[in-house]
Amino acid sequence: MSAGIHPLANVIAALARGVSGVRIRWAGCRPDGGQRIFFANHTSHLDFVVLWSALPREVRARTRPVAAQDYWEKGVRAYLARRVFRAVLVHRGGTAHAGGKAEEFADARTVIDRLAEALGEEESLIFFPEGSRGTGETIAPFRSGLYHLARRRPDVELVPVCIENLGRVLPKGEVLPVPLICLLTFGAPMRIEETEDKRSFLERARAAVTGLRRKGQS
Amino acid sequence: MSAGWPGYRALQVAAAGWIPQIKDPQLAYLFGGVLGVLIFASVTGAILAKTAKGDAARATIDNLNARTRAWWKMCAIFALTLLIGRIGSLILFALMSLLALREYITLMPTRRADHRTLIWSFFFITPLQYYLIGIRWYGLFAIMIPVFAFLFIPTRIALTGDTEHFLERAAKIQFGIMVCLYSLSYAPALLMLKIPGFEGRDARLLFYLVLVAQMSDVLKYVWGKLIGKHKIVPQVSPNKTWEGFCGGVLTATALGAALWWITPFTPLEAAGISLVIALLGAAGGLVMSAIKRDADVKDFGAMIEGHGGILDRIDSLCFAAPIFFHVVRYCFVP
Numbered sequence: 001m002s003a004g005i006h007p008l009a010n011v012i013a014a015l016a017r018g019v020s021g022v023r024i025r026w027a028g029c030r031p032d033g034g035q036r037i038f039f040a041n042h043t044s045h046l047d048f049v050v051l052w053s054a055l056p057r058e059v060r061a062r063t064r065p066v067a068a069q070d071y072w073e074k075g076v077r078a079y080l081a082r083r084v085f086r087a088v089l090v091h092r093g094g095t096a097h098a099g100g101k102a103e104e105f106a107d108a109r110t111v112i113d114r115l116a117e118a119l120g121e122e123e124s125l126i127f128f129p130e131g132s133r134g135t136g137e138t139i140a141p142f143r144s145g146l147y148h149l150a151r152r153r154p155d156v157e158l159v160p161v162c163i164e165n166l167g168r169v170l171p172k173g174e175v176l177p178v179p180l181i182c183l184l185t186f187g188a189p190m191r192i193e194e195t196e197d198k199r200s201f202l203e204r205a206r207a208a209v210t211g212l213r214r215k216g217q218s
Numbered sequence: 219m220s221a222g223w224p225g226y227r228a229l230q231v232a233a234a235g236w237i238p239q240i241k242d243p244q245l246a247y248l249f250g251g252v253l254g255v256l257i258f259a260s261v262t263g264a265i266l267a268k269t270a271k272g273d274a275a276r277a278t279i280d281n282l283n284a285r286t287r288a289w290w291k292m293c294a295i296f297a298l299t300l301l302i303g304r305i306g307s308l309i310l311f312a313l314m315s316l317l318a319l320r321e322y323i324t325l326m327p328t329r330r331a332d333h334r335t336l337i338w339s340f341f342f343i344t345p346l347q348y349y350l351i352g353i354r355w356y357g358l359f360a361i362m363i364p365v366f367a368f369l370f371i372p373t374r375i376a377l378t379g380d381t382e383h384f385l386e387r388a389a390k391i392q393f394g395i396m397v398c399l400y401s402l403s404y405a406p407a408l409l410m411l412k413i414p415g416f417e418g419r420d421a422r423l424l425f426y427l428v429l430v431a432q433m434s435d436v437l438k439y440v441w442g443k444l445i446g447k448h449k450i451v452p453q454v455s456p457n458k459t460w461e462g463f464c465g466g467v468l469t470a471t472a473l474g475a476a477l478w479w480i481t482p483f484t485p486l487e488a489a490g491i492s493l494v495i496a497l498l499g500a501a502g503g504l505v506m507s508a509i510k511r512d513a514d515v516k517d518f519g520a521m522i523e524g525h526g527g528i529l530d531r532i533d534s535l536c537f538a539a540p541i542f543f544h545v546v547r548y549c550f551v552p
Contacts, residue, residue: 021320023520171330178336179316181324181519 004061006084013053013060016046020169021181024054027212028188029159031056035124036157036189038063039146041139041209042128043167046177051126051161052085054184064118065126068092088118092131112148119153129205133172139210142202150192150201157189160205162212185212242419244480249297252429256293259286278443284524292522292531296428300421304352304409307424311406312348316340318398318529318536321518325509326390331380335371339395343367347403354410363400368392397506397536398529404539411543413550416482423546426481427495430474431538434496435503437473438466455507463500470496482550491545495538502537506530 040051048065055063069089072081081087090111119125127149129142150158165182187208192201263283270279299306323336343363350359372388408423416423442462450458474492478485506529510518519527 165324168328168330168333171333174333176337176341178323178333178340179320181320 009084013049016049017053019177019179020050020166022050023183025185027185029186032059035122036159037125037127038159038161039127039129040161040163042130042133043163044170046166046170047163048126050166062122063124064088066090088115112152115149116152119156139206142206144198146205147198147201154192159189160187160208162209183214187212245422248425252293256290281524288523288525307406307409308348308352311402314528315344315399315402318532319394321527321529322394322398325513328387329380331378332375332387335374335391344399347399351403351407351410363395367395401536401540404543407543411547411551413482422480427542430470430492430495431499431535433473434466434470434499435534437469438462441465454504454511467496495542498538498541499534502533506533
C-alpha cells in the first residue's frame with residue numbers, strides 16, 4: 001500500500017517529525033487497526049503532517065487529512081493538499097450550522113457526504129473538529145461535523161488524539177518553527193451511542209481529547 | 219593508487235588538516251581504554267541480567283544495560299567527532315546545545331509572544347557562539363551571551379507588548395541559554411587555548427574534561443546503588459546520596475589524577491582539577507534535578523535510552539566546563 005504515498009509526503013513528514021521532535025504515546029489503542037477517524041485538537045499548521053507521520057507506514061498510505069478549502073485551495077498549498085497528502089478539502093464551517101437555514105443545511109450535507117465517500121471501504125481520516133486553530137492552551141468546543149460523520153458511519157472507530165506543544169512550535173501567524181518537543185497521545189477508540197444526542201456526543205468527544213493531556217509530565 | 223596521481227597530494231593535505239588527532243597516538247590509547255571499560259560494563263551487565271532475581275533488581279539491571287548500550291553510541295559519536303578535529307567537535311557541541319535548549323524550553327511555560335525571541339536564540343545566538351569559537355575570538359566569545367544576549371532577550375520580549383509574567387519569561391530563557399549554550403560551549407572552547415608545550419594536543423583536554431565529568435556521574439551512580447543510604451536533598455532528588463557523592467567524587471578525582479600524563483598538569487594538579495570537575499558535576503546534577511522537580515518531570519527528554527534526555531546526560535558537563543576552562547586558562551596559559 002505504501003506505493004500510494006507521494007514521495008514528497010514522506011520527506012515533509014520526516015522534516016516535521018525532526019523539527020517537532022515528536023514523542024508518540026499509544027495510550028488507548030494499537031497503531032495498526034481498521035478504518036478510523038482520528039480527531040484531534042488543532043493548534044498549528046503542522047498538526048496534520050505530524051499526526052499523519054506518527055502513523056505506521058501502511059496506515060499512512062490509507063489515511064487522508066480533512067482540511068479547510070479556503071486555506072488550501074490555491075497554488076503550492078493546493079498541490080501539497082491535493083496531490084501530496086491526498087487531503088479531503090471541505091468548506092470550513094460547512095458542517096457547523098447543520099440544522100440551521102435551508103441552504104446551510106444542504107451545504108453541511110454535501111460536506112458529510114464527501115467525507116463519508118472519502119472514507120469508503122478502507123480509508124481513514126484525520127479530522128480537527130474545532131474547525132480552526134486555537135491557542136493550544138484551551139480546546140474550543142467541537143463543531144457538529146464529527147457527530148454527523150459518526151452517525152453516518154457508525155462502523156468506523158473514532159480515535160481521540162491530543163497534540164501538545166505543537167502550537168508553540170509554529171503558532172498562528174508565524175513562519176519559522178521553533179524546534180520544541182511535542183507530545184502526541186492516541187486515546188482509546190470510541191463510538192457513538194444509539195441514543196446519544198449531538199451535544200452530549202460532542203462533549204464526550206472533546207472530553208476524550210482533553211483527558212489525554214499530560215501537561216507537566218514527561 | 220600511485221603517489222603521482224594529481225589529486226593524491228591534495229587529498230593527503232586535506233586529510234591531515236581535517237584529521238589532525240590521528241597523529242596523536244596517546245589519544246588512541248585513551249580510546250582503547252574507554253573501549254575496555256565499555257566491554258567490561260557490557261559483560262558485567264550480561265552476567266547480572268542472568269543472575270538478577272526479583273522485579274526491582276531486574277528493572278535496575280535492565281536500566282543499567284540500556285545505559286551501557288547508550289554509552290557505546292555516545293562514545294562512538296564523541297570519538298568520531300574528536301577524530302574529525304575542531305570542526306567536528308564544534309558541530310557536535312552546537313547540536314548538543316540546540317537539543318538541550320529544546321528540551322529545556324519545552325518544559326518552560328513560554329508564551330506565544332516569546333516565539334521570535336526563541337527563534338533568535340536557536341537560530342542566531344547558538345550558531346554565532348560556536349562560530350566565535352571557530353574563529354578563536356575569545357574576547358567576544360566570553361561576553362556575547364552574558365552581555366549582549368542578556369540585554370537583547372528582555373528587549374525583544376518587551377517589543378511584543380506582552381507583559382504577563384514578563385521577568386519570569388525573560389529570566390527563564392536567559393537561564394536556558396546560559397546553561398545549555400554558553401556553559402556547554404566552554405567544552406569545545408578548550409580547543410582554542412594555547413598552552414605552551416601542549417600544541418596540537420588540545421583535543422586531549424576536551425577528552426579529559428568529558429571523561430572525568432561523565433565518569434564522576436557514572437561512579438556516583440555506581441557508589442549510590444552499591445552503598446547509598448543517606449539522601450543529600452531528598453526534596454530535590456531521591457537518588458542522590460552522600461555515599462554516592464563522596465565515593466563518586468573521590469574515585470573520579472583518583473581517575474583524573476591517574477590520567478595526568480595526557481594533560482599539561484602534574485599529578486597533584488590533575489587531582490585538584492578533577493576534584494573541581496567532579497564537585498561542579500554534582501552541582502549541575504543537583505540544579506537540573508531541582509528544575510525537573512519544579513516542572514514535575516522525571517527526565518528532560520527520552521532521546522538517550524536509559525538516561526532520559528540530552529540535558530540529563532550533560533548537566534554535569536554544563537557546570538564543569540566553564541570552570542575547568544577558566545582554571546586551565548588562568549593557570550596554564552601565559
